[in-house]
Each structure stands twice: as structure tokens, then as C-alpha cells.
């Protein structure tokens with residue numbers, strides 16, 4: 001596939017960065033993942049806004065406007081001819097002559113983008129087409145700035161691996177007794193028809209999908225609350241969902257071997273998923 005690196009479109013396998021890049025040495029960089037449906041990036045502005053927010057949180061700024069990002073993405077879509085895809089954008093602080101912890105005053109960023117296929121949109125989807133998840137819960141061992149979409153994902157990878165090794169699909173993270181999110185998605189529960197998700201804080205990422213679901217709930221008159229979810233409440237919930245740009249809205253039917261609701265994707269999920277599918281095709 002064709003990828004973008006520092007102003008040039010080139011074969012992904014041939015794209016390389018110097019070993020002195022601070023992304024390689026320090027994990028000094030941020031990223032985004034943007035879904036593309038029918039050749040169009042979905043919720044594009046929100047992703048670019050969050051990218052620039054992450055950059056400013058790590059004391060970086062770059063001279064790439066939203067229009068320029070869009071034209072990079074459009075070129076990736078055109079070169080690779082994927083109808084549905086996800087685009088990965090990454091910006092690191094770039095390479096400097098010596099390895100120093102000091103953050104250099106002058107940025108020479110490395111800007112990278114690649115695209116990978118997502119499955120086609122189904123016009124008539126069945127609940128059985130959607131993979132339900134089983135999850136475990138674990139203490140969140142990540143840092144204190146999970147609101148920054150940083151490329152340093154070792155803790156996330158380890159926490160995900162713990163789930164796979166115990167036969168589950170993902171891990172819901174717990175800090176101070178409260179469930180915040182999963183290793184690469186946000187968390188929602190449903191109780192008595194009301195959608196509940198933890199409020200934004202430095203302990204979780206402000207998901208674009210999360211924001212979109214809250215907007216959909218508002219538009220369709222479904223009650224929602226942004227409030228803390230104590231870990232023990234997960235098992236009492238009627239429904240549990242994980243949401244992200246690539247997973248969309250994923251029903252969770254098991255938490256630590258406790259079956260959630262009826263053990264199948266629930267009615268509020270079904271409604272919300274339907275709304276989501278309708279809008280992504282527009």
C-alpha cells in the first residue's frame with residue numbers, strides 16, 4: 001500500500017525513519033485513527049482537532065492545516081482504492097543529534113500516515129454479524145495523562161494481552177475503584193434504559209465515537225449520564241459496550257465470567273448501532 005511520510009507518498013514497506021527519531025527513542029509522539037466509509041473520512045474535523053490538542057499537550061505545534069490533512073487522507077484513499085478503511089496518522093517530535101531528555105525548542109516533526117482496509121458496510125446487517133466481546137477488569141497501570149493520544153502504548157498492549165491469555169477479548173481498566181475505559185476504546189453501560197459513560201478526565205481518552213454516541217442519544221431522546229462507574233456496577237449493568245473508531249459500538253456480554261443482561265447484544269445497543277450505521281453511510 002501507499003503511505004505518506006514527510007511530504008512524500010511512497011510504498012509503506014519502503015518508508016523508514018532515522019533511529020534518532022524521538023518517537024523511536026522516547027515514544028515522543030501522538031497519533032489518530034480515522035475511519036473512512038464509502039471513500040469519505042468519518043468525523044474528520046473531530047479527529048484533527050483532537051490531534052492538535054494532543055500535540056499542544058506535549059508542547060508541539062505543526063504547520064499542517066485541516067485542509068492539508070484532508071488532502072493527505074484523500075490521496076491515501078485514492079491511491080489504495082479502499083472503500084472502507086482506517087487511516088492512521090502519527091506525528092513525532094523528529095530526530096535530533098543527541099539523545100537528551102530535554103524537549104528541543106525547535107520542532108522538526110516526523111509526519112506519517114498510512115491506510116488499512118475495514119470490512120465493507122452491510123446494508124442489511126444481522127446481530128450475528130457483530131462479534132460480541134467478553135472482557136476482564138484490571139487495575140489501570142498506565143500513566144496519568146490518558147487524555148493525550150500518545151504513541152506510548154506498552155501498558156495498553158500488556159493489558160490487552162492479559163485479556164487474550166485468559167481467553168477474553170479485552171480489558172476494562174480500573175483506577176480508584178472506578179472503570180474508565182478499555183485498552184483502545186471507551187466504556188458505556190446501560191441501566192434501566194439510561195446510557196452511562198464516565199466523564200472526561202485525564203484518566204481516559206475523549207473518544208470521537210463516545211462524543212458521537214452522546215450526540216445520537218440526545219437527538220433520539222435516549223437518556224444518558226456522564227458519571228463515574230464503580231467497578232462492581234459493570235456486572236449489574238443491563239448492557240455494556242466498548243466504542244472506538246474501528247470497533248464502532250461493540251457489545252460486551254461477559255465481564256469476569258459474569259454474564260451481562262441476557263448474554264446477547266441488548267436492545268439499546270441495537271438501536272444505537274442502527275443509528276450509527278445509517279449515519280456512516282451518508
Ligand code: PDD
Nearest residue numbers: 033183184185186205207208209244245
Ligand atoms: N483507539 N480510549 C483509548 C485508550 C483509545 O485508544 C481509543 C481509540 C478510544 C476511542 O476513541 P475514538 O472513538 O476516538 O476512536 C478510547 C484507536 C482506535 C487505536 O488506538 O487504534
